[in-house]
Amino acid sequence: MKRLSIWLVAISLVLFFAAPSMAAKTIKIGGLFDITGGTGSVGTPYAEGVRDCVRSINDNGGINGVQIELLDVDYAYKIPQALAAYKKFKTQKVVAIQGWGTGDTEAMSPLIKKDKIPYFSASYSEHLTDPKVTPYNFMVGTTYADQARVALKFIKDTWTDKSRNPRVAFIYNDTGFGRSPFFTVKFQGYxxxxxxxxxxxxxxxxxxxxIIGLRALDATPQLLNMKKxxxxxxxxxxxxxMATILKDAKKLKLRTKFFALNWAMSGKIMELAGEAAEGCYxxxxxxxxxxxxxxxEEAKAAxxxxxxxxxQIVNYFQGFTAMKVMAEAIGNVKGEVTGPAIKAALENMTDFDTGGLTVPISFSAKSHKGSMGLNIYQVQSGKFVPVKKVLLSR
Structure with missing residues (x-):
C-alpha cells in the first residue's frame, strides 16, 4: 500500500509539472510582413488579415484544439532583414511561414526548400509555383503572369478596330515584383x-x-514619354x-485606358485617385x-x-484567406504537425471552398498555384463594377 501511495504521488508530480508545458504547446507560424517599407500601404492591411484570422481561429478553439502562435516581423521590404527574420523563425521552430514579397521569397527559396518549411507567399510570381523548383512554396492568389494574360486577352477580345492590333504599355516598378508579370524570369535554371x-x-x-517607382510622387515624365x-x-x-499614375494621366489628358493588376487597385487607391480612377479596369x-x-462574412465578422x-480593403481579405487556407491544411494533418506533413496536406487539397473569399483552392504535387480564377472589375461612378469572371485551366 505504501509503495502504491508513493507511486501515485510520483505520477501526480509528473503530471503537475508536465501540465504547464502541455498547455503551452502551440502551432508556431512565422509572419514576414511589410508594415513600414515600400509596399507597407498594402502590406499593413494584409498583415492585419493574417493576424485576425489567427485570432479568430484561436478564439474558436484553435486547430484541433491547439492554439496558433503567430511570430511576426516587420521587415520593411528589405531582403537582408527578411533573411535575418527567417533565421530567427527557424530557431523558434515554426512549422510554416506567411511571407510577403517577390525578392525576399526568391532569396529565401533555397533555404525554404532545404529546411522543408511550407511558405505562403503574398508574391504571386509564377516562378514560385513550380514544385520542381520551389517544392515548399505555395500561393493562394492567381499569379501575376496569369492576371496580365487575362488582361491582354480581354483587351484583344473586346478590340473592334480591325485595321490594326491593340497597342499596350506595361507600367511597372524595377523590382522582382514589378517585372514578374511581364517578362521572362530566369530562376534556378528554369x-x-x-x-x-x-x-x-x-x-x-x-x-x-x-518604369515608375513604388514611392514616386510624380509620374508625369514617364507618362509623357509613354504618350509618344x-x-x-x-x-x-x-x-x-497607382493613384498618382491615374491622377497624372488625367492631368495630361491621356486617352490610354488603364488596367490594374491586383495590388495596383483597392477601395483606398480608388479613393485617392478620385475621378481619375473612373474607367480603370x-x-x-x-x-x-x-x-x-x-x-x-466570416472575415468581416473578425x-x-x-x-x-x-x-477593410481587399488586401485584408488576401491575408485572411492565406491564413485560412494554411490552417485548413494544418487541420488535415494526421499525427505530428511538421513541414513535410503540411506540404502533403496542401498537395492533397482539391477545390477547398473558401466561402467566396476566392475561387476554390487546389494544390497538387505538380502545381502550387492555388487560385485559377479572378474577376475583372471596372471603376464606374466611384464603384467597382464586375465586368467578367474568368476561370483558367491548369
Missing part, C-alpha cells in the same frame, strides 16, 4: 515566360515599358502609386467588402470584432 510572350502570340503590340507611343491600354504592376482574385458570401467600425 525560364518562366511572362505576358510579353503572350502578347506577341495573340496579336497585341507592346509599345512602351515605363500612344498605347490604347496600360497594364500596371504597382501598389498605391482591375484584375482581382479576391472578394470585396461589399460581397456577402459565407467566407466573406474585422468587426477586433476593429469595430472599420471597413
Amino acid at each position: 525560364n518562366f515566360d511572362g505576358a510579353e510572350a503572350y502578347a506577341k502570340e495573340i496579336g497585341v503590340d507592346l509599345v512602351a515599358k515605363p 507611343a500612344d498605347p490604347d491600354f496600360a497594364i500596371c504592376q504597382e501598389t498605391s502609386v 482591375w484584375t482581382n482574385p479576391f472578394c470585396l467588402w461589399t460581397d456577402t458570401a459565407p467566407g466573406v 474585422s468587426e470584432k477586433y476593429h469595430p467600425g472599420k471597413v
Whole structure:
C-alpha cells in the first residue's frame, strides 16, 4: 500500500509539472510582413488579415484544439532583414511561414526548400509555383503572369478596330515584383515566360515599358514619354502609386485606358485617385467588402470584432484567406504537425471552398498555384463594377 501511495504521488508530480508545458504547446507560424517599407500601404492591411484570422481561429478553439502562435516581423521590404527574420523563425521552430514579397521569397527559396518549411507567399510570381523548383512554396492568389494574360486577352477580345492590333504599355516598378508579370524570369535554371510572350502570340503590340517607382510622387515624365507611343491600354504592376499614375494621366489628358493588376487597385487607391480612377479596369482574385458570401462574412465578422467600425480593403481579405487556407491544411494533418506533413496536406487539397473569399483552392504535387480564377472589375461612378469572371485551366 505504501509503495502504491508513493507511486501515485510520483505520477501526480509528473503530471503537475508536465501540465504547464502541455498547455503551452502551440502551432508556431512565422509572419514576414511589410508594415513600414515600400509596399507597407498594402502590406499593413494584409498583415492585419493574417493576424485576425489567427485570432479568430484561436478564439474558436484553435486547430484541433491547439492554439496558433503567430511570430511576426516587420521587415520593411528589405531582403537582408527578411533573411535575418527567417533565421530567427527557424530557431523558434515554426512549422510554416506567411511571407510577403517577390525578392525576399526568391532569396529565401533555397533555404525554404532545404529546411522543408511550407511558405505562403503574398508574391504571386509564377516562378514560385513550380514544385520542381520551389517544392515548399505555395500561393493562394492567381499569379501575376496569369492576371496580365487575362488582361491582354480581354483587351484583344473586346478590340473592334480591325485595321490594326491593340497597342499596350506595361507600367511597372524595377523590382522582382514589378517585372514578374511581364517578362521572362530566369530562376534556378528554369525560364518562366511572362505576358510579353503572350502578347506577341495573340496579336497585341507592346509599345512602351515605363518604369515608375513604388514611392514616386510624380509620374508625369514617364507618362509623357509613354504618350509618344500612344498605347490604347496600360497594364500596371504597382501598389498605391497607382493613384498618382491615374491622377497624372488625367492631368495630361491621356486617352490610354488603364488596367490594374491586383495590388495596383483597392477601395483606398480608388479613393485617392478620385475621378481619375473612373474607367480603370482591375484584375482581382479576391472578394470585396461589399460581397456577402459565407467566407466573406466570416472575415468581416473578425474585422468587426477586433476593429469595430472599420471597413477593410481587399488586401485584408488576401491575408485572411492565406491564413485560412494554411490552417485548413494544418487541420488535415494526421499525427505530428511538421513541414513535410503540411506540404502533403496542401498537395492533397482539391477545390477547398473558401466561402467566396476566392475561387476554390487546389494544390497538387505538380502545381502550387492555388487560385485559377479572378474577376475583372471596372471603376464606374466611384464603384467597382464586375465586368467578367474568368476561370483558367491548369
